[in-house]
Amino acid sequence: MDIQYWLSLFAEQAQQTSAVEWVAVIFGVTEVLLARxxxxxxxxxxxxxxVLIAYIMFDSKLYAEALLxxxxxxxxxxxxxxxxxxxNEPALPITHTQGKEWAVVVLIAGLGWAVLYGTLSHYTDAHYPTWDAWVSSTAWAGMWLLARRKVxxxxxxxxxxxxxxxxxxxxALPMMACLTIFLFIIAVLGYFDWRKKAVKTVRNREFS
Structure with a gap:
């Protein structure tokens, strides 16, 4: 792998990054820090x-991500x-995903991908409908688990x-990619943090 090539490519793309993308990244990072x-x-x-990211994705013909x-x-x-x-009210306890919930996850991801792929490939000029649909459908499944506070x-x-x-x-959206990498790291930390809290929830139930 030519690291110098990728660094120069990133620098070139960063110089071409629009003001809208920079602002979207700044507020995206701010959101994550405030969430923590x-x-x-x-x-x-x-x-x-x-709002800004949805506009950027639509403009880049990544329609499923714009919809996401x-x-x-x-x-x-x-x-x-x-x-x-x-x-001021207590939140739902953090727990692990169970068998039936995994079935819902598979349904959301699978059916979501099929619907998005079919729509994008037949009714839009999306450049990468397969990949675009997969990114969004797996995120939908993740958000369903997030709403249910599942690790x-x-x-x-x-x-x-x-x-x-x-x-x-x-x-050629390097700042959006960097924001996503940042979110990836936060999600890794979030997983281990929530896993500890789920263990604590189980122990509290055992001794209650």
Whole structure:
């Protein structure tokens, strides 16, 4: 592997990065940092980042990822309202995914991919419908687990991130790729943190 070539390619792409992409990355990083502090301002930061990323993805003909970010926008607005109303109430316990829940995950990822791929390949000018659909469908499955506070949500989200990074680099969106790498790292940390909390939940139930 020619590291010098990839570094020079990244530098070249970074110089061509639009102001919109830079702003989206800044607010995306801000959202993650605020989320780790459990601060409600993560939602307005996330809304700004999501709107801009949806525009960038649509402009790059990654329509499934644009749709995914539109969903993120809806969930951010919902989360902001829900947090403001119930932030003093205890959250759902963090637990592991069980058998029937895995069946739902497979259904969401599989059916979601089939629907997105069929739509993108037949009704749009998407450049990479197979890959684009897979990134979004696995993220949908991960978000379903996240809403249910399941440890394995981080695994599904990182499966999506793993495929998204090379796609974003190939589409000459290096800052979006770097943001996704950053999210990948945060998701790895989140997985181990939630796994510890899930063990604690089980122990509390055993002694209650």
């Amino acid at each position: 502090r459990n601060h409600i301002l993560l939602y307005p930061a996330g809304i700004i980042s999501t 970010n539109a969903y993120y926008l809806i969930m951010s607005v919902y989360g902001w309202i829900h947090w403001a109303r119930r932030r 394995e949500n981080w695994l599904l989200l990182n499966l999506s991130n793993l495929f998204a990074v090379p796609l974003l680099f190939y589409k």
